[in-house]
Amino acid sequence: MATAPVVVKVDLPETPYEIVIQPGLLDQFSLPEGFAIRYPRAVFITDDHVGKLWLAKLKRRLKKTIAQVDSIVVPHGERAKSVEVANSIWQRLLTFNADRHTLIIALGGGVIGDLAGFVAATYMRGLDFVQVPTTLLAQVDSSVGGKVGVNLPQGKNLVGAFWQPKSVLIDPAVLSTLSDREYRAGLAEVIKYGVILDENFFTELEKNVIGLVARNVDVMQHVVARCCEIKGTIVVADERETSGRRALLNFGHTFGHALEQVTGYSKILHGEAVAIGMCSAMRLAVNLKMIDDDLKARVEDLLVILGLPTKFPKIPADQILAAMQNDKKKGAAGVQLVLPSKLGSGKLVPWPGDDAVKNVL
Numbered sequence: 001m002a003t004a005p006v007v008v009k010v011d012l013p014e015t016p017y018e019i020v021i022q023p024g025l026l027d028q029f030s031l032p033e034g035f036a037i038r039y040p041r042a043v044f045i046t047d048d049h050v051g052k053l054w055l056a057k058l059k060r061r062l063k064k065t066i067a068q069v070d071s072i073v074v075p076h077g078e079r080a081k082s083v084e085v086a087n088s089i090w091q092r093l094l095t096f097n098a099d100r101h102t103l104i105i106a107l108g109g110g111v112i113g114d115l116a117g118f119v120a121a122t123y124m125r126g127l128d129f130v131q132v133p134t135t136l137l138a139q140v141d142s143s144v145g146g147k148v149g150v151n152l153p154q155g156k157n158l159v160g161a162f163w164q165p166k167s168v169l170i171d172p173a174v175l176s177t178l179s180d181r182e183y184r185a186g187l188a189e190v191i192k193y194g195v196i197l198d199e200n201f202f203t204e205l206e207k208n209v210i211g212l213v214a215r216n217v218d219v220m221q222h223v224v225a226r227c228c229e230i231k232g233t234i235v236v237a238d239e240r241e242t243s244g245r246r247a248l249l250n251f252g253h254t255f256g257h258a259l260e261q262v263t264g265y266s267k268i269l270h271g272e273a274v275a276i277g278m279c280s281a282m283r284l285a286v287n288l289k290m291i292d293d294d295l296k297a298r299v300e301d302l303l304v305i306l307g308l309p310t311k312f313p314k315i316p317a318d319q320i321l322a323a324m325q326n327d328k329k330k331g332a333a334g335v336q337l338v339l340p341s342k343l344g345s346g347k348l349v350p351w352p353g354d355d356a357v358k359n360v361l
């Protein structure tokens with residue numbers, strides 16, 4: 001591995017862990033120091049796409065240090081994030097004699113991270129687990145912070161836990177096999193961090209468009225590390241989303257989730273919905289005189305250059321509005337929206353009224 005690792009610490013008081021970001025990390029895969037002694041058994045959980053690419057290689061490497069290494073491969077896609085698939089994994093773990101000393105390794109995108117993390121949180125009242133995220137969305141967002149869970153037919157992420165990984169191992173080089181669409185969708189979450197939490201980072205992204213589009217591993221190592229740092233800091237400040245700080249990460253998400261919901265979670269990827277949601281939130285912030293039009297245009301320009309959508313498809317505004325008002329993150333004060341107050345900072349604002357929201361859909 002030519003490039004040195006970047007290590008980001010998530011300093012949670014009871015469950016601290018390190019995120020290691022290094023191009024080529026999967027080629028030389030090994031667990032952090034001490035893990036091979038702590039865990040005599042390990043089980044990879046992955047999906048069929050990712051499994052084909054790396055599972056055999058990673059198992060071979062891990063078997064050099066861990067006595068028993070097993071694997072469970074589930075079908076790719078959101079539908080695997082279900083109680084039924086979780087149950088099938090619990091059953092397989094029993095056949096492997098997995099016990100409290102078994103380490104779960106989640107190898108894949110956000111679906112696998114959430115599902116394997118949920119299985120780890122629940123099997124025998126909790127096993128340790130490591131995240132090895134392979135999509136951009138998972139590397140910059142879902143693998144950090146400990147939210148794990150599955151969907152119910154009634155909605156997404158309705159059953160789950162806060163269960164922090166013991167380590168997160170990230171290889172930005174694996175992004176090269178990701179489809180263009182999935183990769184771009186991950187970039188929406190990257191831009192989100194800049195707009196709502198870090199002005200300098202946003203400016204860097206603007207300067208690095210060529211490297212971002214080319215998936216340059218050095219650029220991506222830096223970008224992924226900065227996103228993990230930002231998310232890690234927020235998670236340490238507000239692990240369980242109680243103080244409002246972690247809620248800032250929902251910038252663009254109240255609009256985005258509504259769009260995903262009304263389109264049946266099939267036509268629009270999460271990151272695409274977030275890109276559209278961020279643009280609506282920016283338009284609303286302009287209308288509420290919180291930011292000027294130039295900032296909105298600047299963010300839209302970056303999204304467009306990176307191939308992301310900025311406008312809602314033609315869907316009746318009332319449907320979107322109804323879905324927004326059912327947002328599961330609605331608190332006692334009703335639905336709140338995260339809006340930017342200037343580049344790099346934002347705040348939670350009360351629902352500004354149906355007409356104000358309809359105007360920006």
Ligand SMILES: NC(=O)c1ccc[n+]([C@@H]2O[C@H](COP(=O)([O-])OP(=O)(O)OC[C@H]3O[C@@H](n4cnc5c(N)ncnc54)[C@H](O)[C@@H]3O)[C@@H](O)[C@H]2O)c1
Pocket residue numbers: 047048049050076077078081108109110111112114134135136137138141142143144145146147148156157174175176177178179182270
């Ligand atoms: N826990 C959290 O904090 C959090 C945050 C955001 C999103 N999520 C969840 O993440 C999920 C979405 O995750 P996602 O966007 O990573 O989707 P995903 O896990 O479905 O992965 C997308 C597709 O890419 C494939 N893939 C993964 N890595 C690849 C690679 N390197 N090369 C080629 N193909 C690869 C997968 O097999 C899959 O087909 C949703 O369920 C969402 O709810 C969780």
